[in-house]
């Protein structure tokens with residue numbers, strides 16, 4: 001008698017095979033093998049890359065910014081509080097404070113997604129999901145110092161992917177989830193985030209952004225598991241490697257979140273934490289471009305347009 005395996009008797013539909021292939025590619029791209037994909041994509045757009053290098057070189061440079069870029073490359077993070085434009089940071093904080101003062105009204109309108117401990121407060125500023133380029137959140141992300149520091153690290157003008165305001169609140173006795181667990185960002189192969197604390201982060205009850213510098217995070221680079229518990233992480237890395245960013249309101253820092261294992265928003269008691277985040281990647285993007293996140297308003301330089309793909 002011939003036995004036929006039910007699974008092999010019916011051929012898998014073509015579509016299913018494609019999606020399995022995509023899933024596999026997605027996993028592979030998260031590991032160091034993803035550099036093969038990235039290099040191939042970059043190779044197909046060498047002209048665009050040359051132009052982005054040229055544009056990076058038109059930006060001003062100072063010894064302090066070069067040192068910050070060196071630190072970002074070596075350690076995976078750098079404090080830029082003394083480098084960034086304080087007035088722009090104040091403008092970001094002004095927008096954020098206004099949103100928080102209307103929290104109940106805004107939270108009521110929002111459809112809370114899976115990250116119920118994060119309330120996104122900027123929805124009302126978007127038109128078709130896009131920010132105007134003269135919005136303080138966008139202007140902060142376009143500062144020449146930031147573009148230069150990140151660009152020197154990426155060896156070309158970075159691409160601004162998103163800007164975000166998040167209010168983190170206590171999750172009481174719920175198990176830790178999503179960004180409260182240790183993870184690497186896999187938006188692309190090179191991802192850096194620019195943060196501003198918009199409330200004081202005085203101790204660990206305020207849920208500081210917490211990370212492990214790039215050299216000590218190395219052993220997690222090819223881990224397929226996306227979010228990890230403390231136990232899992234500390235079975236491989238000594239706790240002394242951990243950096244908690246305890247810093248006052250308007251502190252600003254850049255973290256290479258693709259290379260530094262990180263987590264945060266573990267808010268305790270009655271605390272809340274307000275955080276600005278701008279996400280940058282090294283182009284060309286590995287995955288299909290999402291819908292436009294920025295819409296032109298006011299005058300824009302060639303560099304600004306290239307950074308936002310406008």
Ligand SMILES: O=C(O)CCC(=O)C(=O)O
Pocket residue numbers: 168179180185193207208209210257262263264265277
């Ligand atoms: O809430 C936090 O501090 C973590 C943020 C985070 O994981 C991220 O922006 O990738």
